[in-house]
Amino acid sequence: MIVRTFICANFILSLSHITTHVSEAKSQPVEKDDKFLSSWIVLDIGMASGLLLQEVSKQGFSDLTGTDYSEGAIDLARSLADRDGFSNIKFLVDDILETKLDRQFQLIMDKGTLDAIGLHPDGPIKRMMYWDSVSKLLAPGGILVSTLQGDYILQPYKRRIGARGGKFQSKERYDIPRNTERPSPFRYLNQVRTYPTFMFGGSVGSLVATVAFLRN
Numbered sequence: 001m002i003v004r005t006f007i008c009a010n011f012i013l014s015l016s017h018i019t020t021h022v023s024e025a026k027s028q029p030v031e032k033d034d035k036f037l038s039s040w041i042v043l044d045i046g047m048a049s050g051l052l053l054q055e056v057s058k059q060g061f062s063d064l065t066g067t068d069y070s071e072g073a074i075d076l077a078r079s080l081a082d083r084d085g086f087s088n089i090k091f092l093v094d095d096i097l098e099t100k101l102d103r104q105f106q107l108i109m110d111k112g113t114l115d116a117i118g119l120h121p122d123g124p125i126k127r128m129m130y131w132d133s134v135s136k137l138l139a140p141g142g143i144l145v146s147t148l149q150g151d152y153i154l155q156p157y158k159r160r161i162g163a164r165g166g167k168f169q170s171k172e173r174y175d176i177p178r179n180t181e182r183p184s185p186f187r188y189l190n191q192v193r194t195y196p197t198f199m200f201g202g203s204v205g206s207l208v209a210t211v212a213f214l215r216n
């Protein structure tokens with residue numbers, strides 16, 4: 001788990017290069033600087049211990065909010081953050097499915113929370129509620145970094161990337177909004193490529209996926 005936290009934090013740092021390109025629409029490399037990162041408004045949904053927020057804080061992000069619907073998780077995260085000198089991180093009790101948050105974020109992280117939501121007997125409906133909330137909370141041009149068990153989230157994308165130029169569509173396990181009437185609010189950006197893979201039935205898979213999506 002700790003290793004995944006480091007991998008996610010480093011991946012997020014690497015994305016800042018990409019988004020510098022996106023925002024400045026230039027092809028030459030642009031150096032990231034701490035001032036740029038500290039301007040990002042960051043939300044971690046279902047942050048539990050809050051350790052991922054601590055890691056991204058070390059990378060230079062400073063406007064950090066963690067939410068969880070468990071008061072116990074909030075208490076734990078707050079006490080760990082105080083102990084470790086990250087008292088700038090804000091923690092709030094909030095259910096992402098009925099969120100009370102009234103601001104938008106430029107970076108939203110989710111490590112395992114959508115997985116947990118999907119375990120509910122009403123998982124399919126709750127996952128759709130989740131995507132609806134996330135699409136409202138993520139500012140246009142913002143990034144969602146989602147870490148999930150398995151790489152199901154990527155399967156439909158992998159099939160379509162060539163044909164559709166990267167438009168993300170899925171009706172599979174995670175119910176990411178499909179391109180039906182309206183264009184999908186999310187576009188695939190990048191993914192962690194260092195997780196171990198395995199081969200089953202002739203297909204290559206992974207036990208975990210960390211994927212970045214851009215909010216259109």
Ligand SMILES: C[S@@+](CC[C@H](N)C(=O)[O-])C[C@H]1O[C@@H](n2cnc3c(N)ncnc32)[C@H](O)[C@@H]1O
Pocket residue numbers: 045046047048049052067068069070073094095096097110111112113116117
């Ligand atoms: C698998 S844990 C992941 C914790 C943390 N992100 C990590 O990487 O260690 C899932 C977390 O999501 C929280 N959670 C589950 N459903 C939620 C919801 N609807 N709204 C907010 N938090 C939720 C749980 O309380 C739990 O802390």
